[in-house]
Amino acid sequence: MEDATVSSPCRPERLQKLAVSDTGFVFDPQTGQSFTLNSTGLMSLNLLKKGTTVENTAACLAREYGVSVEVASSSLEAFLVQFGRYL
Amino acid sequence: MQNMFNKAIWEPPFIQPHKIGEINKFGRRAAKDNICDTVFGVPVKLLVEKYGSPVFVTSEKQIRENVRRVKRAFERRYGNVIHGWSYKTNYTSAICNIMHQEGSWAEVVSEFEYEKARLLGVPGERIIFNGPNKSKAILERAIAEGARIHVDHLEELHTIESIAIARGSVVPVTLRLNFDTGYTEPWSRFGFNIESGQAYLAAKLVALSPHLKLTGLHSHIGTFILEPRAYAEQVRIMCKFMRELEGNENIQIESLDIGGGFPSNNALKGVYLPPEQSIPAISDYVNAVTSALMEGTQYRRESNRPLPQLIFESGRAMVDDAQMLLTSVVGTKRLADGRRACVLDGGANLLFTSYWYNHLIKLTSEIDGPVEETVLYGPLCMNIDVVRHSIHLPPLKHGDILAVHCVGAYNNTQWMQFIEYRPNVVLVHEDGESSIIRKAEDLSVMTQQDCLPSHLQIPFLDIGRNGRINKIASVGQIEAVS
Numbered sequence: 122m123e124d125a126t127v128s129s130p131c132r133p134e135r136l137q138k139l140a141v142s143d144t145g146f147v148f149d150p151q152t153g154q155s156f157t158l159n160s161t162g163l164m165s166l167n168l169l170k171k172g173t174t175v176e177n178t179a180a181c182l183a184r185e186y187g188v189s190v191e192v193a194s195s196s197l198e199a200f201l202v203q204f205g206r207y208l
Numbered sequence: 209m210q211n212m213f214n215k216a217i218w219e220p221p222f223i224q225p226h227k228i229g230e231i232n233k234f235g236r237r238a239a240k241d242n243i244c245d246t247v248f249g250v251p252v253k254l255l256v257e258k259y260g261s262p263v264f265v266t267s268e269k270q271i272r273e274n275v276r277r278v279k280r281a282f283e284r285r286y287g288n289v290i291h292g293w294s295y296k297t298n299y300t301s302a303i304c305n306i307m308h309q310e311g312s313w314a315e316v317v318s319e320f321e322y323e324k325a326r327l328l329g330v331p332g333e334r335i336i337f338n339g340p341n342k343s344k345a346i347l348e349r350a351i352a353e354g355a356r357i358h359v360d361h362l363e364e365l366h367t368i369e370s371i372a373i374a375r376g377s378v379v380p381v382t383l384r385l386n387f388d389t390g391y392t393e394p395w396s397r398f399g400f401n402i403e404s405g406q407a408y409l410a411a412k413l414v415a416l417s418p419h420l421k422l423t424g425l426h427s428h429i430g431t432f433i434l435e436p437r438a439y440a441e442q443v444r445i446m447c448k449f450m451r452e453l454e455g456n457e458n459i460q461i462e463s464l465d466i467g468g469g470f471p472s473n474n475a476l477k478g479v480y481l482p483p484e485q486s487i488p489a490i491s492d493y494v495n496a497v498t499s500a501l502m503e504g505t506q507y508r509r510e511s512n513r514p515l516p517q518l519i520f521e522s523g524r525a526m527v528d529d530a531q532m533l534l535t536s537v538v539g540t541k542r543l544a545d546g547r548r549a550c551v552l553d554g555g556a557n558l559l560f561t562s563y564w565y566n567h568l569i570k571l572t573s574e575i576d577g578p579v580e581e582t583v584l585y586g587p588l589c590m591n592i593d594v595v596r597h598s599i600h601l602p603p604l605k606h607g608d609i610l611a612v613h614c615v616g617a618y619n620n621t622q623w624m625q626f627i628e629y630r631p632n633v634v635l636v637h638e639d640g641e642s643s644i645i646r647k648a649e650d651l652s653v654m655t656q657q658d659c660l661p662s663h664l665q666i667p668f669l670d671i672g673r674n675g676r677i678n679k680i681a682s683v684g685q686i687e688a689v690s
């Protein structure tokens with residue numbers, strides 16, 4: 122893994138196990154827990170699952186949604202902390 | 209959703225866990241039973257198109273059914289019963305007249321309410337006049353018109369006596385009592401206290417006056433009372449007091465008024481169980497009252513004397529579920545803590561009751577998307593303007609309409625006129641037709657009481673009313689420049 126700042130619960134191996142529908146429904150077979158993501162959350166998870174770094178994911182978000190990289194990165198960090206609590 | 213630069217609209221990434229057992233609430237779509245596309249039989253779209261948003265929608269049928277159901281239950285068990293419609297609960301004229309057509313008297317608590325009842329055509333003899341602030345002038349009128357005067361304090365009693373002396377007649381009065389039932393917070397600021405002996409003293413003063421006659425006892429033990437036994441205790445205490453008075457003084461009580469306080473089908477904040485489980489049936493209250501009354505008046509039957517008339521002044525239980533508020537989403541946001549939030553065009557300005565109820569709120573059309581915890585704000589520039597602190601809803605968008613249930617009690621009277629016009633109040637008639645029963649306010653309503661002194665007729669001294677520039681010599685001396 123290239124990026125050491127990704128918190129451990131969000132390791133790509135762990136994320137890979139999650140079943141994600143294209144509408145944002147997430148099922149975690151390890152815990153049986155299910156989730157719903159909003160559109161930015163869905164995009165982030167799909168990129169991270171593919172092993173995209175947090176930095177690059179933030180840059181993609183920024184480009185796609187027309188916000189600054191700083192806004193995208195800080196939101197993504199908060200998202201990963203939140204996500205990490207559930208995995 | 210795309211913004212003006214053709215990019216998708218930004219929202220911080222967010223994940224919403226589904227709760228076990230509530231999966232249907234958190235699916236992609238809100239549960240079908242959470243959608244109400246008609247209100248009292250009329251399509252929501254039609255109502256909003258015709259009357260605007262927000263709009264209060266009232267059901268004539270529901271009001272009539274509510275009153276009939278409670279009255280019938282009392283009449284079956286006791287017979288001699290009067291319902292006094294508590295004007296303060298909702299004094300929209302049409303609503304009062306529905307109540308009066310059902311036989312309910314007017315229960316009023318102020319000069320304004322008294323005058324309103326009379327304006328509607330309610331005869332004085334069918335008005336119960338409560339309240340701690342009755343001026344001498346309104347008491348004179350009410351006494352002349354034969355209203356039932358419920359006395360709150362000694363000063364009022366003296367005023368009534370002076371009016372009786374001036375009229376040269378004997379004025380019948382009812383004393384408002386307060387006491388501890390052990391179930392509710394005693395409302396000891398209203399009326400005369402039994403435990404301290406004040407009530408007995410007041411009754412004695414009435415008995416001693418040749419100008420007054422004590423004919424009734426009244427008490428109101430509180431509102432939204434969840435324990436029917438509180439009423440049994442209330443009636444027991446009132447009957448005991450009545451018997452004591454009748455035993456010692458030359459008094460015959462003709463009516464016992466138990467006030468209001470029956471709950472409506474609303475969810476009180478802080479009560480864990482939903483209303484269907486936490487609120488006893490009205491029949492439980494009726495049984496509690498009438499059983500205690502039969503027991504407490506046994507001494508009358510034994511001596512072959514007539515039973516007192518029973519008066520109840522139920523407000524919210526009669527009208528709360530007969531009105532809804534339709535309100536539209538004007539904006540949406542994601543709060544810093546991740547929660548979804550919506551701004552509505554109707555808030556605490558129209559829903560005073562949102563301070564103490566978690567009103568049932570339903571969607572009026574199907575909305576796709578993940579259901580999430582959402583905060584519903586009103587349109588006021590005030591932090592306290594929250595309609596619901598937490599409700600699970602799909603992603604709402606501008607223009608979506610929500611139906612707030614059970615808003616008929618205390619909102620059309622306690623709403624506040626703060627920065628917004630108050631909206632139309634509509635009645636769905638029994639035949640399904642609808643009409644406005646209180647017109648939306650406009651600028652003329654809002655400014656009609658304002659008076660502008662002559663030197664304050666124009667806002668800017670350098671611009672005349674006609675828009676022309678004025679030459680200002682000094683304040684108060686203006687010359688128009690042509």
Ligand SMILES: Cc1ncc(COP(=O)(O)O)c(C=O)c1O
Nearest residue numbers: 294428431468469521522523524
């Ligand atoms: C004297 C009196 N009667 C009746 C009512 C109506 O009460 P409710 O709406 O709880 O039935 C009130 C309300 O405060 C009241 O003060």
